Amino acid sequence: MSHSPRASRLASAGHALVAFGVLTLMLGLLLAPAAHAPNARVHAESTGGGGGGGAGGMVNLTVNATDAPAFVPNGLSAPAGDRVAFHLVNQGAYNHTFTLSTNGSVILPRSLSPAALDHYFQKNGSWLNLSLPPGASRFANVTLPATAAGLAFEFVSLVPYQFQAGMAGFLNVTGAPTGPGVVLGTNATQSLSFVPDLLGAQPTHYPAAIDVLVTNVGSLPHSFTIESQPNVTLSPTSFYATFKTAPPAANVSLPNPGTSVWANFTVTKPGVYEFICEVEGHFANGMDGYLYVGLPVPAVSTPSTTIVAPELLEGGGALLGLGVVLVVAATLLGRFPGRGSAAPPPH
Ligand SMILES: [Cu+2]
Known part of the structure; x- marks a missing residue:
């Protein structure tokens, strides 16, 4: 067939x-x-799996943190089952964090206070929580479980008032749920x-x-x-x-x-x-x-x-x-x- x-x-x-x-x-x-920047197209290169979205591949995603404050791009995509190699670059002069939610069904309200946002991540955990001092360039890997397919995982900066000013984005996990x-x-x-x-x-x-x-x-x-x-x-x-x-x-x-x-x-x-x-x-x-x-x-x-x-x-x-x-x-x-x-x- x-x-x-x-x-x-x-x-x-x-x-x-x-x-x-x-x-x-x-x-x-x-x-x-x-305050939202337009969602940029994801910068993704498949270095494995033939680009077919098959399980077990690897995707490289580069995200820049800026003092806007914003993540550029703020819309990412990767297949479930793949390992995502993040490259996080702080292009600004302020501290930022890259903190990736583990709950793909939750969109965090912008009205959350910095303390409430901290509390949320303390309670629910994160897939990644990296601090990015000015000029930092850091690498980290996350493997997306099959159960993540079809969900969108929010990432934020936990530095007070950056998320509230729009420093957030979504990692969309593709695949069949x-x-x-x-x-x-x-x-x-x-x-x-x-x-x-x-x-x-x-x-x-x-x-x-x-x-x-x-x-x-x-x-x-x-x-x-x-x-x-x-x-x-x-x-x-x-x-x-x-x-x-x-x-x-x-x-x-x-x-x-x-x-x-x-x-x-x-x-x-x-x-x-x-x-x-x-x-x-x-x-x-x-x-x-x-x-x-x-x-x-x-x-x-x-x-x-x-x-x-x-x-x-x-x-x-x-x-x-x-x-x-x-x-x-x-x-x-x-x-x-x-x-x-x-x-x-x-x-
Ligand atoms: Cu209705």
């Missing part, structure tokens, strides 16, 4: 969605300039919308497992509730009755801002599956979206400014994480025999 057509289709979809995510982020930055299927992502935002609100999956067989990583980047509770029957349009006034006859395929709640939850479900046939937020009033105010299974995802004709509300910028890393999670859809080959097949090269 040949993997190539699937690979290229998934790669195209992944790239299109990544482009959309990056575009969204750029729009957000243009419309609401914030569970069995065969399709991995997608979306963000629940404060502006009562899902970003993106159009998802696409091209399974090669049915029933197909689909995993959606949903991140709450807003400040309100949300849910991600997706119907089990395709091509049924839900109504804000009657969706509850619809779900009584046909229970949702998945229904996960995100009560806490800054957290991510996986919605794992199975679809039995192609079609358009609508997903909504069940929190009172949210669907009525536009908080819904569509998952296109086995069908092309329609182009977004008129990007709405509501999807680039300022609060999204606080989840800038999450948005980049979204893009990387979507790329995982293009590397699904890794789940099947023939691991090491072509994956989209890092740009």
Whole structure:
């Protein structure tokens, strides 16, 4: 059996969605300039594993600490199972730290005080915690466990008020978190919308497992509730009755801002599956979206400014994480025999 057509289709979809995510982020930055630097493309060279994302490879990542204060780049990506060789360079005149969270489901709120941030890492530990005096150039290795796949691990500077000023970034770990299927992502935002609100999956067989990583980047509770029957349009006034006859395929709640939850479900046939937020009033105010299974995802004709509300910028890393999670859809080959097949090269 040949993997190539699937690979290229998934790669195209992944790239299109990544482009959309990056575009969204750029729009957000243009419309609401914030302390966040634009997420730079990851500087990654594969020195092993043939670049196919196979387990046991090694990835070199260079991160510069500046006095902005910022990490450059602040968006990194590496496959699960690989050893990441970090090279950390302090280009500034102040002390910084490079402190990498071990919890890929937590986005640390910028409002945390320096003491609270210290406390968080004392309690939860870190994969790396290096102090970087001015001019320092340090190397350290981290091996990413398979369970890290699909998650985004935040790194921060613990020097007081640097994280709070935006000195943070995300290491996105690519790879397949569970069995065969399709991995997608979306963000629940404060502006009562899902970003993106159009998802696409091209399974090669049915029933197909689909995993959606949903991140709450807003400040309100949300849910991600997706119907089990395709091509049924839900109504804000009657969706509850619809779900009584046909229970949702998945229904996960995100009560806490800054957290991510996986919605794992199975679809039995192609079609358009609508997903909504069940929190009172949210669907009525536009908080819904569509998952296109086995069908092309329609182009977004008129990007709405509501999807680039300022609060999204606080989840800038999450948005980049979204893009990387979507790329995982293009590397699904890794789940099947023939691991090491072509994956989209890092740009
Ligand atoms: Cu909601």
